[in-house]
Amino acid sequence: MSEGDWLIADRQLAGKGRLGRPWNDGAGNFMGSTAVQLGPTDPPPGTLALVAALALAEALSPLIPPPRRLMLKWPNDVLVGDAKLAGILLERIGEAVIVGIGVNLAQAPSVEGRVTAALSAFGPPPDRDLFAEALAESFATECERWRNYGLDPIVRRWILLAHPVGTPLAVGEPGGTSVAGTFAGLAGDGALQLRLADGTTHLIHAGDVNLA
Numbered sequence: 001m002s003e004g005d006w007l008i009a010d011r012q013l014a015g016k017g018r019l020g021r022p023w024n025d026g027a028g029n030f031m032g033s034t035a036v037q038l039g040p041t042d043p044p045p046g047t048l049a050l051v052a053a054l055a056l057a058e059a060l061s062p063l064i065p066p067p068r069r070l071m072l073k074w075p076n077d078v079l080v081g082d083a084k085l086a087g088i089l090l091e092r093i094g095e096a097v098i099v100g101i102g103v104n105l106a107q108a109p110s111v112e113g114r115v116t117a118a119l120s121a122f123g124p125p126p127d128r129d130l131f132a133e134a135l136a137e138s139f140a141t142e143c144e145r146w147r148n149y150g151l152d153p154i155v156r157r158w159i160l161l162a163h164p165v166g167t168p169l170a171v172g173e174p175g176g177t178s179v180a181g182t183f184a185g186l187a188g189d190g191a192l193q194l195r196l197a198d199g200t201t202h203l204i205h206a207g208d209v210n211l212a
Contacts, residue, residue: 001035001098006136008032008128028106029118030128030135036097036143043151045090045097047190049076050151050158051142052088052099057161058138059131060086060103065122072161074192074209082211083108083117099139105131155186168212169194171204179204180212 001007009031036048053072061070064080071079076088086103104118106125119125146154159165167183171194184193184201192204 001033003035003037003096004136004140006032006034006132008132026104026107026109026118028125028128029109030101030103030105030131032132032135033098033100034136034139036099038095038097039147042147043154044189045092046075047146047151047154048097048099048143049088049090050154050186050190051146052076052101052139053078054154054157054161055135055139055142056086056088056101056103058142059135060119063119063122063126068122070161071163072158073163073211074186074204075206078103080117083115084111085117085119101135103131103135151188151190155188155190159185163211166195170210170212172208172210173204174206 010027036045038045053076056078057070057072060078064070068080070085071081073079076090077084078086084104086101089100091098091100104116105128106118106120108116108118108121110116142154163183165183165185168180169183170178170180171192172178179194179196179202181194181196181202184195187193187203192207192209194202194204196202
């Protein structure tokens with residue numbers, strides 16, 4: 001797959017989410033992936049999750065009627081209220097990152113332990129292919145900004161679209177440990193900053209984050 005190309009599935013028989021969770025598709029939903037070829041001066045590959053989230057916000061925001069609004073949850077979810085509307089999955093293959101994106105346009109799949117939502121709850125669902133065009137355009141723009149201007153503006157814009165600073169979070173870290181605290185923004189490298197009860201800040205570079 002060349003950079004700029006998108007592979008879009010009509011149905012998905014073995015979809016997966018983060019941590020190997022199964023992800024069920026739905027007819028009329030968006031399930032697509034694209035490749036980003038890594039260069040020597042690019043920001044860290046994992047921060048492409050922030051890039052994809054901003055691109056999704058750009059493509060989805062016009063489709064959400066007020067007073068509802070999109071909210072980003074680290075590291076890779078787009079929510080409406082407390083319900084997951086879209087998700088992002090990164091996979092490194094050699095000197096490229098495959099960015100996989102799923103968006104509930106027409107149906108909200110059942111995911112154990114998660115609340116999900118679809119755009120069809122707010123009106124007629126958008127045409128899948130027209131949505132794909134809008135997302136591809138916004139992703140190309142955000143990827144160019146990521147390369148040309150670095151992480152600082154990406155991180156600042158991501159925080160503006162996230163849940164407010166001070167939001168209680170529960171984080172399951174690799175290895176099975178769990179830690180609770182409040183959202184304190186993102187570090188310069190895109191890591192989650194979690195404010196603990198004793199006032200210290202714990203950096204989360206990988207983990208399963210839930211609104212507490």
